[in-house]
Structure formats: C-alpha cells, structure tokens
Amino acid sequence: xxxxxxxxxxxxxxxxxxxxxxxxxxxxxxxxxxxxxxxxxxxxxxxxxxxxxxxxxxxxxxxxxxxxxxxxxxxxxxxxxxxxxxxxxxxxxxxxxxxxxxxxxxxxxxxxxxxxxxxxxxxxxxxxxxxxxxxxxxxxxxxxxxxxxxxxxxxxxxxxxxxxxxxxxxxxxxxxxxxxxxxxxxxxxxxxxxxxxxxxxxxxxxxxxxxxxxxxxxxxxxxxxxxxxxxxxxxxxxxxxxxxxxxxxxxxxxxxxxxxxxxxxxxxxxxxxxxxxxxxxx
Amino acid sequence: xxxxxxxxxxxxxxxxxxxxxxxxxxxxxxxxxxxxxxxxxxxxxxxxxxxxxxxxxxxxxxxxxxxxxxxxxxxxxxxxxxxxxxxxxxxxxxxxxxxxxxxxxxxxxxxxxxxxxxxxxxxxxxxxxxxxxxxxxxxxxxxxxxxxxxxxxxxxxxxxxxxxxxxxxxxxxxxxxxxxxxxxxxxxxxxxxxxxxxxxxxxxxxxxxxxxxxxxxxxxxxxxxxxxxxxxxxxxxxxxxxxxxxxxxxxxxxxxxxxxxxxxxxxxxxxxxxxxxxxxxxxxxxxxxxxxxxxxxxxxxxxxxxxxxxxxxxxxxxxxxxx
Numbered sequence: 001x002x003x004x005x006x007x008x009x010x011x012x013x014x015x016x017x018x019x020x021x022x023x024x025x026x027x028x029x030x031x032x033x034x035x036x037x038x039x040x041x042x043x044x045x046x047x048x049x050x051x052x053x054x055x056x057x058x059x060x061x062x063x064x065x066x067x068x069x070x071x072x073x074x075x076x077x078x079x080x081x082x083x084x085x086x087x088x089x090x091x092x093x094x095x096x097x098x099x100x101x102x103x104x105x106x107x108x109x110x111x112x113x114x115x116x117x118x119x120x121x122x123x124x125x126x127x128x129x130x131x132x133x134x135x136x137x138x139x140x141x142x143x144x145x146x147x148x149x150x151x152x153x154x155x156x157x158x159x160x161x162x163x164x165x166x167x168x169x170x171x172x173x174x175x176x177x178x179x180x181x182x183x184x185x186x187x188x189x190x191x192x193x194x195x196x197x198x199x200x201x202x203x204x205x206x207x208x209x210x211x212x213x214x215x216x217x218x219x220x221x222x223x224x225x226x227x228x229x230x231x232x233x234x235x236x237x238x239x240x241x242x243x244x245x246x247x248x249x250x251x252x253x254x255x256x257x258x259x260x261x262x263x264x265x266x267x268x269x270x271x272x273x274x275x276x277x278x279x280x281x282x
Numbered sequence: 283x284x285x286x287x288x289x290x291x292x293x294x295x296x297x298x299x300x301x302x303x304x305x306x307x308x309x310x311x312x313x314x315x316x317x318x319x320x321x322x323x324x325x326x327x328x329x330x331x332x333x334x335x336x337x338x339x340x341x342x343x344x345x346x347x348x349x350x351x352x353x354x355x356x357x358x359x360x361x362x363x364x365x366x367x368x369x370x371x372x373x374x375x376x377x378x379x380x381x382x383x384x385x386x387x388x389x390x391x392x393x394x395x396x397x398x399x400x401x402x403x404x405x406x407x408x409x410x411x412x413x414x415x416x417x418x419x420x421x422x423x424x425x426x427x428x429x430x431x432x433x434x435x436x437x438x439x440x441x442x443x444x445x446x447x448x449x450x451x452x453x454x455x456x457x458x459x460x461x462x463x464x465x466x467x468x469x470x471x472x473x474x475x476x477x478x479x480x481x482x483x484x485x486x487x488x489x490x491x492x493x494x495x496x497x498x499x500x501x502x503x504x505x506x507x508x509x510x511x512x513x514x515x516x517x518x519x520x521x522x523x524x525x526x527x528x529x530x531x532x533x534x535x536x537x538x539x540x541x542x543x544x545x546x547x548x549x550x551x552x553x554x555x556x557x558x559x560x561x562x563x564x565x566x567x568x569x570x571x572x573x574x575x576x577x578x579x580x581x582x583x584x585x586x587x588x589x590x591x592x593x594x595x596x597x598x599x600x601x602x603x604x605x
Contacts, residue, residue: 183335184368186355188382188427198381202372 036255044249054256063240067260070237073151073226074219077158078166081215082208084159085166089207090200092167093174103171106164114161118228121157122148125229149231157225162218166211173207174200209272217265237261284347286311286434286467287332292341293491294327301327303491304341309435309469314461316470316478319488320514325471328488329437332469333362345434356385361428362437365444367420369412375399375423376408382431398430399423401460418449429464438470442477454481475515479503487511509604519570521596523603528573530600533560533592543595546570548586560586562594570594 036054038046057063092102109117124130127144135141147153181203185195201208223238230236237257244254285308294302302324309315317325330336331343334355342349350358361382369378379395388394399408402422412420421441428436438457442450458481461468472478478485479499486496487510495507506512509525518525521544537543546562549569553576560572572594586592 178366178368180364180366180368181370183355184362184364184370185381186335187333187360187362188431189356189385190381191356194385199370203370205372 032255032258035252036259038252040250040252044251046251051252054252055260057253058256058260063257066235066237066240067264069235070220070261071264073154073158073236074216074222077155077162077219078212078216080155080159081163081166082212085163085170085211086201086208088163089167089170089174092171093177099175103168106167109161110164115224117161118157118225121153121160121229125153125156148229149233151230153229154226154236157229158219158222161225162215165214165218169210169214170204170207173204173210177203209275213269213272216268220265221261283310285309285344286346287469288342288344288347289328289332290342290344292328292331292338292343294324294331294336295339300491302331302338305488305491305493306341307486307493307496309467311467312465313483314458314468314470314481316472316482316485317488318472318475318478318485318514320473323488324491325473325488326439329362329439329469329471332435333360333437334358359434360437361431361433361435362439363421363424363428363441365439365441367412367424367441369420369423369427371412374409374411375404375415375419375426378412378423379408379426379430382427386431394430395426398426401429401463402426418445418453421445421453425460429460429466432464432466435467435469438468440471440473442472442474450477457481479515487514489514506602506604512602512604517571517573518602519594520568521564521570521594525602525604526596526600527602528559528571530596531570531572532595533562533572533574533586534595535590535592537593538595541595541597542601543593546592546594548588548590548592550588551586560592562592564594 035046037050037052039049039051039053041047058067088106092099092106095102122129125147126132127146127148129147131147132141132144136144177200181199182195185199186192190198220236221238222236223242226236226239227242238261241254241258241261244250244257248254287307287309289305289307291304291306292302293300293304305324305328317328319325327336331338334350334353334357338351343351345358345360370381373381376392376395376399379398380391383391383394396405396408399405402425404419404422404426407415407419412423415423421444424441441457442453445453454477457468457470470478470481479502482499484496484498485502487494487502489510495502495511497505497507502511503515506515512518512525517528519528519531521542524542532538533548545565547565549561549563552559552561556576558574558576560574562570562572564570
C-alpha cells in the first residue's frame, strides 16, 4: 500500500467520527459559547446586544460560594470513593477465580437507571423511610432523624453512584501489579502493611489518578443528586445551570455558568496530564 | 562448622504433582553454590522454600541450625535476586537499595546504599529510576538491593537469563568476584550448565524433584553419578554401555593401535573458531561428535570430507560407566 493511499484510508475511517463530533459536540459548544455573550430575551431565549455581563455576574460572592461548594463536595466525594474503592479493588484483584463475580456485583447498580437508584435512596432516607421506620420500631429513636435534604445525603448519593467509576480503573491497575514486587518487598523485610504503604499504593498511583478524575468531574457537574437528596438546599454548580435554563429562563447566564464548569474540569485535567503520574498512565 | 543452610528431607507437593521430592542438602558458609537442572526439575521451588515464599509439604529448612519452616520471608535473614529483578518502579536505584535498610531500621542508610551501588559499579546512576536503566544495570540494582542487607544466604533465581549472551559471560566473572569479596553464601539457580560449572564451588544437579548429584564442578562433570547428570552437564557419545565426552573422542583416517575404536562415516564438520566438531554416523548405529581443538588439529583434519570413512577412538580412562 502506498503511503498516500494509507493516509486516505485513515481519513475515510475517521470521517464518521469527525462528522459526529462536529455536529453533536463542536456545534452545541459553539452555540453555548455564543449564548454566553448575549442578553437574556424578555420571554426566554437570547437576543442582542453582545455583553460580558453574564461572566461578571458570576463573580458575585453568591455564585463564587456555589463554585467553591461544588468543588468541595466533589473533592469530598472523590476522597470517600478512594477510601472505599481502593480496599474493594484490592480485595477483588486478589480474589482469584471469584474476581469476575465481584466485578459484576460492583457493576450491578448500572442495570437500573441513575434516576431510579437515586429515588430509591429517597425511600430509604425519608422520615417514613426504611432507616427511620426500623430505628423507631426498635425504639432507638422517638422521632424521625433528618437524613435527607442535607450535604451528607448528597455526599452519600454521589459516592453511591460514582463508586464503580473509581473501583474499575483501580482494579485494572492493581490487577496488573507484578506479584514479584510484593514478594521482593517481603524479601527485603517489609511486613504486609509496609508493603501496602510503600509499594502497592505508590505503584498504583495511575489507578488513583484515573479513578479520581472519573469521579471528580461528574461530581462537580452533578445536579440530579443534589436536587433530589439535597432538596434544593445544597445547591451545586449543576443546579445553578439547570435553574437558569428552566425556572429562571436566563439562557445566557446558564451558558456562562456551564462554560465556567467546563473550564474548571478542563484545567483540572490539564494539570493532571502534565503530572508525572499521568504520563505513566498513558 | 555449622552449615549456613540445611535442607532435611524436604518435599513440596502441588495438586497433581510433587515438585520437590525428599531432598537433603548442606551448604557451608561463604561458598558459591548452584542448583542446576532442566525447567520443571524443582530448583525454583526449592529456592522459594528457602526464601519463605513456599512452605515445605514435608521436611525441614534450617538456617544456622534452627528450623525456619514457619518464618515468613520478612522474618528470614535471606534475600532473593528475582529473575525479573522485581525492582520498585516508583523508586530510584538508590531508593530501591535503601528499601530493605529502611525496613530493618538500620542506621547510615544512604552511605551503605551508595557503597553497595559502588560494589555493583553503578556509581553515578543512583538517582535513575528502573525505567532509565538498561537490563544489565537493573540487575545490578537488584543485586545491590539484596547484598546491602548482608544476608546469611543470597538466593539468585536465574538472574542472567534475561541478559544478552556477551553480558551474561561477563556477569559470571563479576558475580563470582562479588561473592568472594562480600563472603556472602550464594545459591544460584540455573539451567545453564556452563554457568553452574564456571562459577560454583559445588553444584547440585536436580532432576524430577530430586538431587541427582552434589559435588564440585570437576566431580559432576568428570565423574557424573548418573546417565542424566552425564548428559545434562555436557554432550556425550555412547559406545555401547560406555559414555565418552566429545573432547575425549578422536577421529583418524588410519586405524589406531591399542585403544577402543569403531568405524564411522563423517557426516559434517563444524568450525567454531576455537574448536572443530566432527559429526559422524557409526557403522554399528548411532552418532558421535568429536570436539578437536583447532590448535591441535592439522589442516587436513579440519577438512574431513562428508561421507569419508574414518575411525572413532578414545582412551579407556575417559570412559564413563553407569549401572
């Protein structure tokens, strides 16, 4: 095959993806960018003149607080996913023939929709829900505990929904871990805990990075979980964007807010890509 | 003197087969020993039982006279150089060498580790990660990482297998020199008879989970205890029940006097530079190889024609006999 023909074949193969990405990714983004510089129409929609007011409005302490709050909740969710997900992934990677069964169990929640799973938590946590009913029947509490509509409920929902996104890349990394490294560590006098701390965790850093990115970014933009489990009290950036496009009918401001969200995620990714760990991951 | 290592009737069973079958062995302190055998003969399993990575199914492993069967690898004063080296990829060469010193809470970690790197001739490369080192350098780091702990025994699991042939030969001399310099007992596992013979004070030849012979390189090569040992340690020609090494086998055009001989036809002549191999087919059936030193052969002998009838002969003293 001549080099020229080779290049043409490559172009042909890339064509469907290129068309798709242009129509359904680049074009919508371009629309969002242009909306963010326009003025809100009287009955929704957008109109002239061009302005940067949508972005300056975001500097309002109210919105800055929402941004920081989103980052904080996303970071906390990621940390909790790592704390729960690492031991789980380690356990699965060392379970021999049963590892496939355990992986299926981790993926089991994906068999139902995200929405249904989040609603299920409403039934478990509400005043007349499973937890409160059981505790009251056992006479451990006199009146229902306020389990819903606070930050803890939102965290619970996020960790529950995104844990598999941490476990899977972590498992993939741990599964590739050379068992000879563990033997070498023991040979050099490291007890199991020292081996875990000084070998397993540092060597599986790429798994931590991949899992954290996969959890942090969707958590940062989450709106359904804070909406349902936070009861609208725990407003995150995703809720702000949603509100602007629905109730508030301020599309330009919503576009600006979503661009800032995208930018925050992109900056985070870019800084990770530059780090040494990410280069090892690639 | 108390042996540094003693194996007493050690066996190791795996589901369906016995990897190590009732072996006993004593190693004196400060020697260079080899476990030699084909793949699957149980030599690596034996090494892993000494390192603590496998438990014997029967028998005892003794270090300095005390039974260590139940001790975990991190509780044993032995160290292993793994076949894959198993260097920690996130640590530098120095970090790898310091690893064991840190775990054993020894003082002066850095100067000790630097001295160990100097011993393996890696001075100046201490801050490189394994990915930035060549195969030979990685192996040196693995050696330094174990040597720095001054273990009772250093276990080496086919450490030269991954190196290119030239480097392999250089490392033989170097390993032996390192062993002599440090005085640490080396137990070297290999399937390469040249490696085992050239470096060891004593060689244990293993086959099917058993030690067939334990002796000096000269003993196992010149007085092999079994047909297996004779065949594994070098090529051998069989003339009836007598075995003769190729270097003791001679070829001539004229019938020799007063020595055992038989008629044959030359099949091929291979020139290796330092030696010449004359392959022949015996008239009574079978084949024989005669290895002649180039410096001792006449130009004529280098040019036996294919199919040419010759006499194969040898000295009776060079015959090996087995029951």
